Amino acid sequence: MTTISESDRAWHYRMINASIAAISIRPDSDTIPESAPGYAAMQLGEPPIAVQSGDFKINAGLVGLTREGSIIVAFRGTITPPLVSNEVACLDWTQDQKLSPVPWLLPESSEPFGYVCEGFAAATESVWDGIASAIRNYRPSRTRPIWITGHSKGGAMAVLAAPRIHKTFSLFPSTMTIVTSAAPCVGDAVFRDNYDRNGLTRRTIRYQNQHDVIPLAPKKLPVIPPSFLPDCTAIHPPVPPEPNLEYDQIGTLHYISVDNTSTYAIETDQQLAEKEYWDSVQNVSPLVAAQAHQPQGNYLNCFYGNG
Secondary structure: OOOOOHHHHHHHHHHHHHHHHHOOOOOOOOOOOOOOOOHHHHOEOOOOEEEEEOHHHOEEEEEEEEOOOOEEEEEOOOOOOOOOOHHHHHHHHHHHOOOOEEEEOOOOOOOOOEEEEHHHHHHHHHHHHHHHHHHHHHOOEOOEOEEEEEEOHHHHHHHHHHHHHHHHOOOOHHHEEEEEEOOOOOEOHHHHHHHHHOOOHHHEEEEEEOOOOHHHOOOOOOEOOOOOOOOHHHHOOOEOOOOOOOOEOOOEEEEEEEOOOOOEEEEOOHHHHHHHHHHHOOOOOHHHHHHHHOOOOHHHHHHHOOO
16 A cells, blocks of 8 residues: 655645535535634635636636645535525436537637547536636646645546646646546546646545545446436436447546454555445445435545544
């Protein structure tokens, strides 16, 4: 098992907390309360800029400046009650279920960077102008690095936004770090190769939790709204997995496990991480999978363990 440096661990902890804080971006407000879960751990020097867009503001993210001068960009995952009504939550899930490949374009480019999942593309596109404007406000540079993060849908948005941020602000890859948790598959082989060619793959860490099946979607997992949103099937029926959609995971896998003594570990050896993750999601129950997916569960708790 490869040991994560204390510096990286501290920043990854902050990024997962930023993903949690983004959940508190509410449709009726453009501010995030300082009492919101995850807010304090971001260690911001001033209140962040919240960006929302889409029908009923189902897509959102925040941009903030840390006390030491780094920029954090965090995209919100799929929203659920009681944050919003069942109807609005179902609308967000419906967007997640739009799986067709669409071209992903970078600014001032006519050639697709690759083909990506339609729903995540629409979510990222809807907030892009506001996110870019907020980043510009903080003037990213070699001395002002940028950290991009998101949980679940937010993780997919973070991966899609990364090459746009890279191109828009002419950043060196070394000034960017992308940390996702529970991110689903998002882009095809062309997207993956271009992402790597631009030096972003080695700057991207993806956390996947023991028993969390969402990172398998939509290639190996049907996209099904959670049981507490029974009305979603009336809005849009469950979408079966589509093995012909060759969407890939992006970045280096950090696999989180927990043993029967509640000791957490993070496996970074890629072969072991992939095998252990795959073994952990075989025949897992929906209840266990739902619990494993929560950002305030093992994704955050692992940083208190021994991994």
